[in-house]
Amino acid sequence: MSDVLAPADEAGVAAAVAEAARAGEPLAVEGRGTKRAMLRPVQAARTLSLRNLSGITLYRPQELILSARAGTPLAEIEAALAEHGQQVVAEPPVLAAIFGGGQGPSIGGLVATNLSGPRRITAGAMRDHVMGIRAVNGLGEAFHNGGRVLKNVTGLDLCKLLTGAHGTLGVLTEVTLKVLPAAERSGTLAIAVPDLETGVRALSAGLGSPYGVNGAALLAGEAPRALLRIEEFSESVAYRLGRLREALERFGDAAVIEDVESRELWRGIREAEPLAAQPEDAVWRVSVQPTAGPGVVAAAGLPRALLDWGGGLVWLAGPATADSHRRVMGAARTAGGSFTLFRAPEPLRAAVPVLPEEGKVLAAIRERIRAVMDPKGILSPGRMYAG
């Protein structure tokens, strides 16, 4: 275990980063450390943990706005929102099935990794609901971007630049999210489909209907099932599932899964539990246009798969080898999409590109931006790209 710095406030974070910049000593930036095994291993002797920057700093249910320090546990935020019947819109995952138990992720870690659950398909990703940030750049200089209102186009959108930047470019110290009311009721239509292609057609038909489907997953395996979720007022859930059933029965036998069971089903999908990744497996996430999902599963040739986002999010699990990884990269490229080597033993994730390589022009811009935000290269170096 490397040395851990865990300052208690933003000034402490700024001081720690400024000191590291002066010394030229890299830091592995983390929230509560639940996703250390994601992407490439960071080349840093010390860890900068945000776990002591914790607590909700502003919550205005009527304004649909919540701010919290970066290390605040997701569970704490979800509990506060639930008291007012609200929720984190993007349905972010905990990923205990992928990365093990622990204390659960921080909100800052979820923003830094831009991880979203099933609701992403219609309601947007984490990045779509980050209204404001406070952060510290690689020289230890604190700044804010965005704000605490729902519509803001003032200046460059550094909220988007830092969301999904995995602790590079800047250390998030506080985030402000747009939140929304949680639906009164959940319901799911499950359709037994003959194959994945038919399953995606059923999901596309549901997502292309007027009924507001906000979860669309496909369980692979011997007996594939297409799952379509409605979250609405009770009257609407019953009505819309009925209409969907009429429209989609042509794809296979359909059954309705009611409220409590439906919620548990989608919690599992959010956590990629149906993927049933084995402890020794590597895990990939591939994002493609939905109709390309089944082709990615076939081309990757791995033993375990799960499709979400209408078929466009393909979870894959299988042998943690360079050969598996080459096939996944090839499948994503052929489909015009993107991949993430989500979990793998350290030697594999250190040796291969864990994200698609960017072209020459974007890679050059990336380096110039890094020279602005983190000129000493001390914030989680190597996490996303080698070198």
Place this chain on the structure above:
Amino acid sequence: MIDLPAPKPDVLARRDEILAGLRALLPGDGVITEPARVKPYETDGLSAYRQPPLAVALPRTTEEVAAILGFCHRNGVRVVPRGAGTSLSGGALPLADSVVLGLMRMNRIIEVDYANRLAVVEAGVTNLGITNHIAADGFFYAPDPSSQLACMIGGNVGMNSGGAHCLKYGVTANNLLGLKAVTVEGEIVELGGRHLDAAGYDWLGLLTGSEGQLAVVTEVTVRILHAPEGQRAMLAAFKGTEIAGAAVDAIIGSGIIPVALEFMDRPCIHACEAFAHAGYPLDAEAMLIIEVEGSVEEQDMLLGKLKEICSRFDPISLKVAQTVEESMAIWKGRKGAFGAVGRISPDYLCMDGTIPTGELPHVLRRIGEMSAEYGLQVANVFHAGDGNLHPLIMFDANDAESFRRAEAFGADILKLCVEVGGCLTGEHGVGVEKRDLMPVQFTPFELDQMRALKSAFDPQWLLNPAKVFPLEGNPVLRQAA
């Protein structure tokens, strides 16, 4: 008035050579230089500012855009990208030594893919043009700025445009999958694609709303949605703005997110009613238009709940549309608000701050006081669900003193928005209009960091310079001024 940097003498001196170079790249009528034909490009929706450019270039392909940008880059020529020129913040205002790069000839809808719910369109396709193209199949493109008949998707990306329905459907950034763009050097890049959440840095998100500072967008892949079964509106009028604000809080607190939730104050109600005869209650201090979606039964259920909530706030008038026609009548006045104000005043400035919705009564009271201090009338329309305020300040452009006071009044309103926890612009962009107010919202260091990011894309500040960032403290432009 806002200062613009002095033209680059070397560019003006080489004018003929530069124009010849552009003409060689765009044969035919692709380069416009005659003063009469350049005239329509000398301003945009912020018509108080005018400046003819060196020339207007109208490419038809991404490759032509790349060729022009490469040429201008090699020759140190500034470039001002332009869609339909509907910017209310002066985002497309030319500089005297600039080439306006107009994208209106790139107006093809390249592909619609219903199975993947996306459309690939060129930057010069109008916002409403996308929806019109797919409406017969039941689909629509969600962001709906009030200029949607004219404004172009490339400009929407540049400004991250919103609209009346973004409380439910999000703004432009939330409805994009991919961009094709050209860097200042003339390199073509593709950002995102046809899939969600491309891994790596969110270049797509950074470019959206960057006001043409980082690159020129030529092609856009948008998400399209199936339309709901139907929608219907109701009108609720109240005795005070505080009361209407409390009703908005109660609606959001009930768990209902209406697809639109519009607020109008007394001057706006009167202007709209005189113009549209929509049947608005003239004795009300504030009025809400609330719209819901779904089947007829679902609309009835939601409107019933909303009516019950509003009735707790002692309304003067509650009118639930029973038919699509009645719904359109309720919207008629609101949709004509800008025209209505234009009828009672020779000119108006449309402001665009956002505030925390709880601050609405306080902000409207202060705006009323300022209106008296400046001696200028103001009408307020407001996207109440998301806090985006549009005060319309009425003035006379033929009277320089009236315009000066209107600008000062607008600046005071925007400073107030920041003071109460909001921001300078919710959906119109900074442009030139709010450029010099940026230090109200950002520290000098924050502005410097943003300028450095701009420089990472455009080291010589050739792309839409003199917008967004104050000239003072600018590493490149200040020397030129």
